[in-house]
Amino acid sequence: MKEGPDIAQIGALIGDPARANMLAALTGGRALTATELAGVGGITVQTASTHLAKLEAGGLLAQRKQGRHRYFTLADEAVARLIESMMGFAAGRGHLRHQPGPKEPALRKARICYDHLAGDYGVRMLDSLIASSSIEAVGEGLALTEKGESDLKRIGIDVSDLRSSRRPLCRSCLDWSERRAHLAGSLGKALLSSFLDKGWARRTAESRSILFSPEGDRQFLKLFPVDA
Amino acid sequence: MKEGPDIAQIGALIGDPARANMLAALTGGRALTATELAGVGGITVQTASTHLAKLEAGGLLAQRKQGRHRYFTLADEAVARLIESMMGFAAGRGHLRHQPGPKEPALRKARICYDHLAGDYGVRMLDSLIASSSIEAVGEGLALTEKGESDLKRIGIDVSDLRSSRRPLCRSCLDWSERRAHLAGSLGKALLSSFLDKGWARRTAESRSILFSPEGDRQFLKLFPVDA
DNA sequence: GCGATGCTTCGGTTACGATCGAACTATGAA
DNA sequence: TTCATAGTTCGATCGTAACCGAAGCATCGC
Numbered sequence: 001m002k003e004g005p006d007i008a009q010i011g012a013l014i015g016d017p018a019r020a021n022m023l024a025a026l027t028g029g030r031a032l033t034a035t036e037l038a039g040v041g042g043i044t045v046q047t048a049s050t051h052l053a054k055l056e057a058g059g060l061l062a063q064r065k066q067g068r069h070r071y072f073t074l075a076d077e078a079v080a081r082l083i084e085s086m087m088g089f090a091a092g093r094g095h096l097r098h099q100p101g102p103k104e105p106a107l108r109k110a111r112i113c114y115d116h117l118a119g120d121y122g123v124r125m126l127d128s129l130i131a132s133s134s135i136e137a138v139g140e141g142l143a144l145t146e147k148g149e150s151d152l153k154r155i156g157i158d159v160s161d162l163r164s165s166r167r168p169l170c171r172s173c174l175d176w177s178e179r180r181a182h183l184a185g186s187l188g189k190a191l192l193s194s195f196l197d198k199g200w201a202r203r204t205a206e207s208r209s210i211l212f213s214p215e216g217d218r219q220f221l222k223l224f225p226v227d228a
Numbered sequence: 229m230k231e232g233p234d235i236a237q238i239g240a241l242i243g244d245p246a247r248a249n250m251l252a253a254l255t256g257g258r259a260l261t262a263t264e265l266a267g268v269g270g271i272t273v274q275t276a277s278t279h280l281a282k283l284e285a286g287g288l289l290a291q292r293k294q295g296r297h298r299y300f301t302l303a304d305e306a307v308a309r310l311i312e313s314m315m316g317f318a319a320g321r322g323h324l325r326h327q328p329g330p331k332e333p334a335l336r337k338a339r340i341c342y343d344h345l346a347g348d349y350g351v352r353m354l355d356s357l358i359a360s361s362s363i364e365a366v367g368e369g370l371a372l373t374e375k376g377e378s379d380l381k382r383i384g385i386d387v388s389d390l391r392s393s394r395r396p397l398c399r400s401c402l403d404w405s406e407r408r409a410h411l412a413g414s415l416g417k418a419l420l421s422s423f424l425d426k427g428w429a430r431r432t433a434e435s436r437s438i439l440f441s442p443e444g445d446r447q448f449l450k451l452f453p454v455d456a
Numbered sequence: 457g458c459g460a461t462g463c464t465t466c467g468g469t470t471a472c473g474a475t476c477g478a479a480c481t482a483t484g485a486a
Numbered sequence: 487t488t489c490a491t492a493g494t495t496c497g498a499t500c501g502t503a504a505c506c507g508a509a510g511c512a513t514c515g516c
Contacts (some may be wrong), residue, residue: 007314008248010321016474026233034493047475049494059321068483068492082317086235089310093287103445104418244504261462275505277464296462296513395515 013058014086018043019051023060023074026081031064046152064143067171067184097156110210112203116188117195121220123193126172126183128224135183142170145186152187155223157194162186195220241286242314246271247279253301255311258444259292259299262408273432282456295399295412338438339364340431345438349448353419354400354411356452363398363411370398372415383451385422423448 014020017043025040026032032040038048052072055061060079064071071088074080109123117125126142134148144152150157162169171185183191192210195201200216212220242248253268260268266276280300283289290303291323301412302308338349345353355369357363362376372380377387390397399413411419420438423429428444440448 004249006318007252007311008243008245010314011242011248012244013241015243016234016240017236020236020239035491041472044476044493045493046477050474070493077318078317082313085310085313086238089306090234090238092306108414109371120469133497226431246504263461271504272506273463274465274507282462298463393515427489 010058010082010179012062013060014083016051017041018047019055020049022048022055022072023079023083024087026061026072027080027087032141033069033071037072057094106209108212110190110201110212112210116182116184117192118182119210120126121210121212122182124226125220126181128147128226131227142172142183142185144170151192153195155189157187162190238286238288238310241283241313244279245269246281249281250276250283250300251307251311252290254300254302255308255315256257259301261299263296265300300370300375300431308326319367334437334439338429338440340420340438343420344410344412345420346410347438349438349440350410352454353452354409359455370400370411370413370416372398383422385415385418387415 006068014023019157021041025037034048034052035045037052038045040053041048043051052061052063054062056072060075061072062075064073070121074083110117110119112118126135129148130137132146132147132151134151135142135144137143144159152159159169168185169187170183171188172181172183182188195216196203198216198219199213200219201210201212203210242251246287249269250260250265253265262276262280263273266273269276271279280289280291284291284300288303289300290302290308292299302311303313305318322441336347337343338347340346344350348406352455354363356377360375360379361373362379363372365371372442373385380387387397393414397415398411399416400409400411410416423444424431425446426444427436427441428447429440
């Protein structure tokens with residue numbers, strides 16, 4: 001009889017519509033902020049915060065603090081699989097859900113994240129900078145090498161200017177579409193700014209996506225190659 | 229944002245402790261009555277009834293009416309798999325549950341079901357009677373053949389006596405430990421009574437299990453053989 | 457017909473949890 | 487320092503759902 005609160009607990013966690021929407025949104029493997037998740041769940045940030053705390057306490061979510069943001073992800077692979085299987089089950093019962101839709105591939109390619117470049121291009125840029133020894137990973141953080149400093153000067157970015165700011169120069173930022181790190185910090189901001197200044201790319205009015213011009217695209221890919 | 233009530237709905241269904249316990253109890257594949265499930269859930273029958281109605285409406289349960297009993301089972305294989313996977317997940321999170329325990333194998337072998345024989349022996353008996361053409365399936369029900377009637381007379385059961393009762397002679401009863409049908413009805417009752425009268429078996433005080441004596445065991449197996 | 461049993465429905469209580477406004481903490485930028 | 491943004495915590499409200507007693511059906515066996 002007394003078998004203890006077992007599947008009931010996780011069932012209840014998933015059983016709230018707001019939480020279910022949050023979890024569904026996170027099943028893509030992307031990390032989202034509390035505010036974004038509040039939007040997904042259709043609730044205020046306060047409410048979302050308590051929901052997220054419960055989900056974390058229940059072991060379904062993990063959070064990663066990053067500046068003033070707090071990125072939430074599913075705790076691990078097992079959670080994703082559970083959610084996926086429940087979604088599959090629900091779909092089989094006839095509760096066919098609204099499909100995610102086209103989902104703006106442009107947003108996945110390149111978009112603004114706070115003030116720096118994110119998406120496929122953002123991840124690619126950091127990968128390339130590390131591959132060329134311009135940036136190296138130091139523990140959890142990132143550090144600019146001397147080679148990197150001179151390379152950047154050549155494309156018009158004066159790092160000494162950036163050092164005057166109290167903001168860290170390099171910082172790793174979790175990319176929610178690629179689920180890998182891209183470059184944040186004042187250097188990340190400076191790089192994006194230079195792309196925009198050079199006319200390689202421009203921001204869009206409504207969306208967070210960054211649109212590269214054909215020429216800018218060419219230049220960017222040349223500047224940050226991905227070697228085999 | 230609006231993705232519809234999807235996994236939240238089944239999550240909520242599973243999220244109630246009483247319902248979760250019921251579902252867990254049914255995951256063994258056995259069919260249980262509302263009263264039994266109420267016991268499992270630690271609630272009254274009324275409450276259990278509403279829970280069961282919800283689970284059925286949600287497509288998780290199916291019920292099969294049988295006389296004044298109502299046997300509930302998981303709707304299908306998919307439900308069982310979902311519950312199993314959730315239990316596995318929960319166990320992995322550290323919510324290790326109380327193990328079902330030894331579970332009285334005697335109860336699975338032979339027990340009383342209302343007034344007839346159930347369990348492995350009950351199922352075996354009906355199988356054997358059908359195999360020997362003593363009973364044949366007619367639509368949903370069961371019917372005694374002439375051969376069956378004479379065979380039974382030989383072991384001391386006068387069917388004409390039984391016919392005088394308004395109670396059906398043969399009835400199929402879902403066995404919850406075997407998940408297959410066994411013989412109910414006045415004939416099922418008569419058969420069990422004869423076993424008890426002959427001293428082949430006896431009821432136990434506390435449990436519902438039927439204990440066969442070594443000799444009774446031998447006789448029963450000889451009388452109701454299972455052919456290859 | 458009768459009483460007994462298994463289960464559902466109705467009515468009303470109670471309790472828990474989702475929700476948000478407002479206040480508080482923390483980080484970042486100037 | 488000051489302002490702005492991101493999140494959490496507090497407090498209180500409100501709805502909903504779980505729960506049970508009691509009454510109502512349905513089925514069985516006599």
